[in-house]
Amino acid sequence: MKLTLKIWRQAGASDKGALKTYELDGVSQDMSFLEMLDLLNEQLLHNNEEPVAFDSDCREGICGMCSLMINGEAHGPEVTTTCQLHMRSFKDGDTITIEPWRASSFPIVKDLIVDRSAFDRIIQNGGYISAGTGSAPEANSVPAPRDKAMRAFNTATCIGCGACVAACPNGSASLFLGAKITHLGELPQGQPERYSRVQSMVGQHDAEGFGGCTNIGECASACPKEIPLDVISQLNKDLRKSMILG
Amino acid sequence: MAAGTHYLPGLTPTNEASVQKSDDAAGYYVLGDKLVDAKAPTGPIAERWTTRKFENRLVNPANRRKLDVIIVGTGLAGGAAAATLGEAGYNVKSFCYQDSPRRAHSIAAQGGINASKNYKGDGDSDYRLFYDTVKGGDYRSRESNVYRLAEVSTNIIDQCVAQGVPFAREYGGLLDNRSFGGVQVSRTFYARGQTGQQLLLGAYQAMERQVAAGTVEQFTRHEMLDVIIVDEKARGIVARNMVTGEIETHLADAVVLATGGYGNVFYLSTNAMGSNVMAAWRAHRKGAYMANPCYTQIHPTCIPVTGAHQSKLTLMSESLRNDGRIWVPKNAEDCTKDPRDIPEEDRDYFLERIYPAFGNLVPRDIASRSAKYMCDEGRGVGPEVDETQPDGSVKKFRRGVYLDLGAAIERLGKDKIEEKYDNLLDMYERITGENPYEVPMRIYPAVHYVMGGLWVDYELQTSITGLFCTGEANFSDHGANRLGASALMQGLADGYFVLPNTITDYLADGPFEKVDESHPAVVEALDGVKSRVEKLMNINGERSVESIHKELGQIMWEYCGMDRREEGLKTAIGLIRDLKKEFWTNVKVLGSADSLNQDLEKANRVADFIELGELMCIDALNRRESCGGHFRGESQTEEGEALRHDEEFAYVAAWEFGGEDGAPVLHKEDLIYTAIEMKQRSYK
Ligand SMILES: Cc1cc2nc3c(=O)[nH]c(=O)nc-3n(C[C@H](O)[C@H](O)[C@H](O)COP(=O)(O)OP(=O)(O)OC[C@H]3O[C@@H](n4cnc5c(N)ncnc54)[C@H](O)[C@@H]3O)c2cc1C
Ligand code: SF4
Ligand code: FES
Numbered sequence: 001m002k003l004t005l006k007i008w009r010q011a012g013a014s015d016k017g018a019l020k021t022y023e024l025d026g027v028s029q030d031m032s033f034l035e036m037l038d039l040l041n042e043q044l045l046h047n048n049e050e051p052v053a054f055d056s057d058c059r060e061g062i063c064g065m066c067s068l069m070i071n072g073e074a075h076g077p078e079v080t081t082t083c084q085l086h087m088r089s090f091k092d093g094d095t096i097t098i099e100p101w102r103a104s105s106f107p108i109v110k111d112l113i114v115d116r117s118a119f120d121r122i123i124q125n126g127g128y129i130s131a132g133t134g135s136a137p138e139a140n141s142v143p144a145p146r147d148k149a150m151r152a153f154n155t156a157t158c159i160g161c162g163a164c165v166a167a168c169p170n171g172s173a174s175l176f177l178g179a180k181i182t183h184l185g186e187l188p189q190g191q192p193e194r195y196s197r198v199q200s201m202v203g204q205h206d207a208e209g210f211g212g213c214t215n216i217g218e219c220a221s222a223c224p225k226e227i228p229l230d231v232i233s234q235l236n237k238d239l240r241k242s243m244i245l246g
Numbered sequence: 247m248a249a250g251t252h253y254l255p256g257l258t259p260t261n262e263a264s265v266q267k268s269d270d271a272a273g274y275y276v277l278g279d280k281l282v283d284a285k286a287p288t289g290p291i292a293e294r295w296t297t298r299k300f301e302n303r304l305v306n307p308a309n310r311r312k313l314d315v316i317i318v319g320t321g322l323a324g325g326a327a328a329a330t331l332g333e334a335g336y337n338v339k340s341f342c343y344q345d346s347p348r349r350a351h352s353i354a355a356q357g358g359i360n361a362s363k364n365y366k367g368d369g370d371s372d373y374r375l376f377y378d379t380v381k382g383g384d385y386r387s388r389e390s391n392v393y394r395l396a397e398v399s400t401n402i403i404d405q406c407v408a409q410g411v412p413f414a415r416e417y418g419g420l421l422d423n424r425s426f427g428g429v430q431v432s433r434t435f436y437a438r439g440q441t442g443q444q445l446l447l448g449a450y451q452a453m454e455r456q457v458a459a460g461t462v463e464q465f466t467r468h469e470m471l472d473v474i475i476v477d478e479k480a481r482g483i484v485a486r487n488m489v490t491g492e493i494e495t496h497l498a499d500a501v502v503l504a505t506g507g508y509g510n511v512f513y514l515s516t517n518a519m520g521s522n523v524m525a526a527w528r529a530h531r532k533g534a535y536m537a538n539p540c541y542t543q544i545h546p547t548c549i550p551v552t553g554a555h556q557s558k559l560t561l562m563s564e565s566l567r568n569d570g571r572i573w574v575p576k577n578a579e580d581c582t583k584d585p586r587d588i589p590e591e592d593r594d595y596f597l598e599r600i601y602p603a604f605g606n607l608v609p610r611d612i613a614s615r616s617a618k619y620m621c622d623e624g625r626g627v628g629p630e631v632d633e634t635q636p637d638g639s640v641k642k643f644r645r646g647v648y649l650d651l652g653a654a655i656e657r658l659g660k661d662k663i664e665e666k667y668d669n670l671l672d673m674y675e676r677i678t679g680e681n682p683y684e685v686p687m688r689i690y691p692a693v694h695y696v697m698g699g700l701w702v703d704y705e706l707q708t709s710i711t712g713l714f715c716t717g718e719a720n721f722s723d724h725g726a727n728r729l730g731a732s733a734l735m736q737g738l739a740d741g742y743f744v745l746p747n748t749i750t751d752y753l754a755d756g757p758f759e760k761v762d763e764s765h766p767a768v769v770e771a772l773d774g775v776k777s778r779v780e781k782l783m784n785i786n787g788e789r790s791v792e793s794i795h796k797e798l799g800q801i802m803w804e805y806c807g808m809d810r811r812e813e814g815l816k817t818a819i820g821l822i823r824d825l826k827k828e829f830w831t832n833v834k835v836l837g838s839a840d841s842l843n844q845d846l847e848k849a850n851r852v853a854d855f856i857e858l859g860e861l862m863c864i865d866a867l868n869r870r871e872s873c874g875g876h877f878r879g880e881s882q883t884e885e886g887e888a889l890r891h892d893e894e895f896a897y898v899a900a901w902e903f904g905g906e907d908g909a910p911v912l913h914k915e916d917l918i919y920t921a922i923e924m925k926q927r928s929y930k
Pocket of ligand 3: 063
């Protein structure tokens with residue numbers, strides 16, 4: 001197929017940046033979206049134009065590294081990661097606009113690459129269970145009810161991609177936050193730090209400049225791992241309780 | 247006195263040291279002194295690790311904060327080590343090339359992690375896990391290391407559960423297990439198809455906790471380009487800040503490489519795009535031995551290549567072979583037909599035909615090779631792809647065989663299959679656009695894991711003092727083949743339990759003499775990296791890095807892939823040497839070195855892959871036997887089974903860098919067993 005690509009080019013954080021248009025031929029239906037960009041980059045290189053910078057690593061939908069706004073949608077038109085989106089979702093002759101995640105808490109590094117280290121800092125502020133190495137009790141000494149363990153697992157599958165933030169009109173990271181709060185809060189091991197955790201993680205979320213949640217729900221519809229919206233209710237519930245507990 | 251007893255006092259060897267008679271690689275290498283890993287305590291195998299932990303010197307908590315450790319890599323091996331050493335109070339500097347430690351390649355592992363918990367009461371034990379691992383590795387690993395791995399496996403599960411890793415559970419809330427990788431006991435712990443992700447997040451979170459505590463400093467989007475050696479000790483690294491392009495030096499008292507495997511030398515593999523060999527290779531060039539580089543694990547059930555633009559391959563869990571029948575059309579003319587229109591009598595269920603006893607469940611290496619032979623014969627299915635032959639000509643191949651769930655769906659019903667493989671079949675459909683419930687799936691083997699890596703002793707120290715290596719980046723635990731669910735186990739064993747103990751003994755020699763940025767060795771390493779980057783930027787040739795990497799991959803796959811032979815390996819070495827020249831005179835890297843530049847990153851990596859590729863071929867050429875993932879066409883039984891030659895090759899091949907244009911030096915470490923007896927692998 002033949003495509004017209006409008007791609008955000010920005011040389012660096014302080015550069016202004018603009019959309020640039022490229023024509024690309026010879027795209028196969030079987031290519032992943034990123035392989036289509038690889039093809040474009042080979043073409044650019046041969047024309048002595050610097051290739052487009054974009055993030056990817058696993059290309060299997062699990063590492064959370066890829067991150068593109070495709071025609072205004074985080075990770076594009078399907079509920080999946082950009083690396084798992086295939087060109088059969090597009091038609092010959094299509095024009096596709098490709099931009100980086102847009103959120104003030106994710107500053108642009110170059111072209112389509114943004115800095116998501118704010119997510120690491122949120123985890124640093126309580127996104128763990130304090131378990132010292134070498135002193136853990138026998139694993140089966142603390143049973144975890146299966147339904148709770150399942151919910152913990154389902155929310156632990158968040159890949160930290162940031163699509164939820166990019167999709168949210170407020171630039172809130174509440175879905176990411178709620179996923180981790182729910183994962184750890186559902187497990188018996190997570191109880192002792194449950195309420196201090198929610199306070200410090202929310203504190204860091206706000207300090208990073210992520211917006212507040214106004215229940216729009218765009219995050220959950222953009223989430224490639226289908227993290228359910230109700231993790232945000234759980235987050236709010238835990239937060240309220242933590243206030244009462246002081 | 248039996249061979250080997252001189253360095254195994256008090257133990258009775260069960261085998262003789264091997265004596266190599268064949269020498270296919272004559273002229274390509276130089277024979278060096280034998281290596282002896284005498285670091286493991288001798289006594290009974292079950293007590294060796296306990297003995298060592300007791301013998302190890304300790305570092306007083308107040309002194310720990312004065313000791314700096316650099317850990318490169320944040321996968322299971324590196325992330326777990328950073329968390330543990332940070333918690334112990336050392337100053338840790340952690341590096342990874344991704345934007346967050348949480349994205350390390352360990353995250354992609356699907357199947358599970360083994361531990362000898364014996365929760366099912368099916369007779370599992372540390373010894374049995376040890377036995378299965380040594381046997382599964384075709385007796386090419388070191389028994390003391392493997393026993394230790396089995397021994398700490400249970401602690402790993404305890405540790406991960408305490409951290410909140412959501413393993414699968416039974417209704418009563420206890421942990422569930424499954425059997426995996428053809429093992430007869432249920433010892434695999436799993437978190438649906440995403441075990442690697444959950445284990446990694448556990449290690450990552452523990453590490454981030456230490457970042458907040460100030461004991462770990464994390465450097466993301468930093469790539470290690472060289473190791474700094476001062477007075478014969480590893481004292482730091484040179485890294486490139488991938489955002490600013492700045493080449494930095496970081497100094498420490500010890501350096502740990504936990505940088506993962508080098509399967510991307512084949513270009514197409516199931517590894518992440520950024521997986522590379524640079525850290526290990528740079529260390530190799532500075533004196534660290536590279537062991538068994540030719541041992542590559544090829545996984546039979548991956549989604550096939552669809553076209554020349556494919557960038558990587560995706561694994562489909564091997565469990566599909568339990569229910570799927572594998573076939574290709576009998577007649578090459580049928581290869582383009584809809585498989586549903588090919589009648590039963592025109593289908594060749596080749597595994598069932600050639601290996602009637604095992605059928606579709608033959609071992610990984612046989613299943614992989616057979617599929618390749620069918621496609622080489624022109625009976626492959628799926629899209630036709632151009633394969634540039636190393637002589638420059640282009641040939642067309644279909645690289646796929648059918649894995650047909652039809653019969654199983656008929657027998658068990660669609661629901662049952664859906665329940666068993668749901669996630670997997672969705673992923674398949676997403677990638678191929680075909681519905682596996684209706685059309686037979688297509689699969690093909692792909693490079694998946696490397697058993698080779700930097701040589702380390704029992705302490706996980708390389709042949710460079712103060713330089714340690716853990717996880718997939720070292721060679722130590724899997725021999726010539728890796729069993730399913732054992733790489734995750736090794737990563738975490740090394741990271742949480744082994745390295746934190748052994749490195750302490752080394753650090754107890756501290757405080758070490760201070761080294762600063764102006765030390766000539768530091769300046770020299772820094773300048774070396776800078777001039778290499780400059781050189782890459784100034785070649786201004788015609789070819790993209792990508793195209794050279796692809797060409798290397800084709801050579802490696804063709805001649806050093808599933809079936810290696812003397813002629814082919816020699817051809818490959820010649821081709822790789824030419825490709826190296828081509829790279830250094832004709833590669834094109836645009837942009838600047840002072841900013842984010844993904845082509846420059848790739849160029850640095852591919853340059854090292856080329857050199858590694860040559861060594862892999864030499865190693866494969868030397869080893870005229872088939873074992874595990876290494877299949878030498880000249881060494882097979884009549885049924886096409888791998889034929890080992892213990893009397894010639896029961897050794898670890900540890901290669902020393904022979905200089906820019908010199909031949910590599912082969913140091914052999916005899917594999918002498920005392921707790922286990924070597925047997926021919928048999929699956930009859
Ligand atoms: C698809 C797939 C499925 C698998 N499934 C299983 C399974 O079910 N069970 C099992 O046991 N094993 C499995 N494996 C194997 C297993 O996942 C890996 O062997 C293991 O995770 C490797 O861990 P590691 O910590 O050694 O390295 P990695 O996780 O690969 O980490 C490497 C780290 O090093 C860093 N790094 C590398 N080079 C540099 C450099 N030059 N500078 C700075 N940083 C660098 C990277 O950023 C990364 O942080 C699977 C592998 C694949 C590919
Ligand atoms: S919640 Fe979903 S969208 Fe947000 S970071 Fe996690 S996986 Fe990505
Ligand atoms: S590249 Fe890993 S999720 Fe897309």
